[in-house]
Amino acid sequence: MYDRILAPTDGSRIAERAGEHACELARRFGADLSVATVLEDDDRERAERAVDAVAEHATERGVDATTEILDREASVAETVIEYATDHDVDCIVMGTQGRSGLDRFLLGSVAEELLRESPLPVVTVTEGADPRxxxxxxxxxxxxxxxxxxxxxxxxxxxxxxxxxxxxxxxxxxxxxxxxxxxxxxxxxxxxxxxxxxxxxxxxxxxxxxxxxxxxxxxxxxxxxxxxxxxxxxxxxxxxxxxxxxxxxxxxxxxxxxxxxxxxxxxxxxxxPGPTTTVEYLDYQVLEEQGWSLEDEDLFEQAAEADLGEDAYGTLEVEQGEYVLDAAEAEGEDWPFYCRVGGCVDCTAAVLEGDLEMDENRQLSDEEVEEKGFRLTCVGTPTTEEVTLVYNVKHHEDLQDRVM
Ligand code: FES
Incomplete structure (x- = not known):
């Protein structure tokens, strides 16, 4: 199932450990191994040491390995993905900081971006994992x-x-x-x-x-x-x-x-990637400034005609399975949130047309969900082709006492 495996490395101990796992997978599946590093700070010697360390494991395991030093094109993850897709790689194996990182909430930005963006399977190996x-x-x-x-x-x-x-x-x-x-x-x-x-x-x-x-x-x-x-x-x-x-x-x-x-x-x-949903959004604070209301039938027509900035009114595309808050942030929007796990009301939006399905909800009442259309954007994914919503609803008087 794997003919070519890519082991990106930055020379760290965790990357070497992941490299060992890549060698093991390559041996097991009879795959070729590419060991690559992205050149940073023009330190070619360091880059060579990094790829050679993993290539040595490959030789010990009887695996054919080639080494590459990649010039950085964009982010490290994007450079790795571009190399992988250009070279018929079937999966990428890389190390992550796991729980032993500087902060337990840090996975390692390169690993996170690879997991998020790679069209190829990404095998992650933490420091504590058995590489073989x-x-x-x-x-x-x-x-x-x-x-x-x-x-x-x-x-x-x-x-x-x-x-x-x-x-x-x-x-x-x-x-x-x-x-x-x-x-x-x-x-x-x-x-x-x-x-x-x-x-x-x-x-x-x-x-x-x-x-x-x-x-x-x-x-x-x-x-x-x-x-x-x-x-x-x-x-x-x-x-x-x-x-x-x-x-x-x-x-x-x-x-x-x-x-x-x-x-x-x-x-x-x-x-x-599946079909995307178009979300038309409006900032709740604009309603307060303009004297508009969530009950106004022509709320979004009024918004479209008003001269509002893109942060207050606009549209964004949300991929299948993607959280609306994540999609908004990917577009550079700055929507409110606090916990991001369904435990507060800070990211609430009022959905006026279409619907969002929430993975979690520990704060909104059934009435707020069913009758007011309130949804948590940090854990909410669209279930309809189009959604119209007002974000920043944490300023709504019904939610004031629960805002973090
Ligand atoms: S930020 Fe807390 S539920 Fe979304």
């Missing part, structure tokens, strides 16, 4: 989304090619769920949980004979990691979820949390 796992048990976590489906197909292929057992985990809301249910089934059978049944269907016709399935209650990333530890899993495969991040550094999605705390390599797989 046996690859006997592969876990795929699924929530039934398109992102998870892409990961599912990759995990099925990985488990099949490696002769490994596939474990499929679906995490449910801890408050709603009962006991953990685990069951071993054959591909094509059903267990009555849509997200898992979809995996079983997709595994039909492969060489996998038995699949271990588990419906697990709890907080998603913790439940996945606990399952992986208990079942001695060697590799985790998960979908990546569009753009995330506060200033591109704070980790938002489940996948990034799993990457950060995993003690085994984690493969992030990005789904093919």
């Amino acid at each position: 796992p046996d690859l006997e048990r592969v876990l795929v976590a699924t929530d039934g989304s398109d992102s998870a489906t892409a990961a599912t197909d990759h995990a099925i292929e990985l488990a099949t090619e490696a002769g490994a057992t596939l474990h499929v985990v679906h995490v449910t809301d801890a408050l709603l769920a009962g006991e953990r249910e685990t069951v071993e089934v054959a591909p094509g059978e059903e267990i009555g949980t849509d997200a898992i049944d979809d995996v079983l269907e997709r595994a039909q016709g492969t060489d996998l004979e038995t699949i271990h399935t588990a419906v697990v209650p709890g907080r998603t990333h913790q439940a996945i990691l606990a399952y992986a530890t208990e079942h001695d899993v060697d590799a985790i495969v998960m979908g990546t979820h569009g753009r995330t991040g506060l200033g591109r550094y704070l980790l938002g999605s489940t996948t990034e949390r799993v990457v950060r705390f995993a003690t085994v390599p984690v493969t992030g797989v990005r789904p093919e």
Whole structure:
């Protein structure tokens, strides 16, 4: 499944460790290995030392490796992605700071950008991870989304090619769920949980004979990691979820949390980009200044005719599965937020047309969601082709006492 693997390195200990894993994967799958570093500060000697260190591991493992020193084109991650796509690379293996970084919230900006932007699978290896796992048990976590489906197909292929057992985990809301249910089934059978049944269907016709399935209650990333530890899993495969991040550094999605705390390599797989949603937005503070109201039927017509700046009124495109707040920030907008995990009201928007689905909501009441159309933009993804919303609704009198 892998004919060419790319191991980017910056010469750090973690990058070398990831390089060892890249060598192991290349050996196992008979792939060629490219070891690359991005030239920084014109320090060619340092760059050569970095690639040579990983190439030595490759030689020891009997793997063909070529080394490259890349001139930096844009960001380091973009340079790596451009090289990978130009050279028929099948996956990128790289190290991350994980929990031992300067700050537990830092994954490493290059790793984060690669996970977010790479069209190719990205295997991340933290400092504590075993770089040469046996690859006997592969876990795929699924929530039934398109992102998870892409990961599912990759995990099925990985488990099949490696002769490994596939474990499929679906995490449910801890408050709603009962006991953990685990069951071993054959591909094509059903267990009555849509997200898992979809995996079983997709595994039909492969060489996998038995699949271990588990419906697990709890907080998603913790439940996945606990399952992986208990079942001695060697590799985790998960979908990546569009753009995330506060200033591109704070980790938002489940996948990034799993990457950060995993003690085994984690493969992030990005789904093919789907259709985008056009979000027309308006700043709530403009309503207050202009004497307009959320109930005005012609609110957005008035906004379109008023001479408002792009920060106050405009449109933005949101990718499938992408959070609206992330999409706004990617466009350079500065919308309010506080926790980014569904635990406050600071990022609230009032959705007037279309809809957003929230991954989490621990602050808005049912009435605010159903009757006022309030949604949390930090965890809200569009479910309609067009959405019209007023952001900055934290200034609404109903939310004042809950603003952080
Ligand atoms: S910023 Fe707290 S829920 Fe969105």
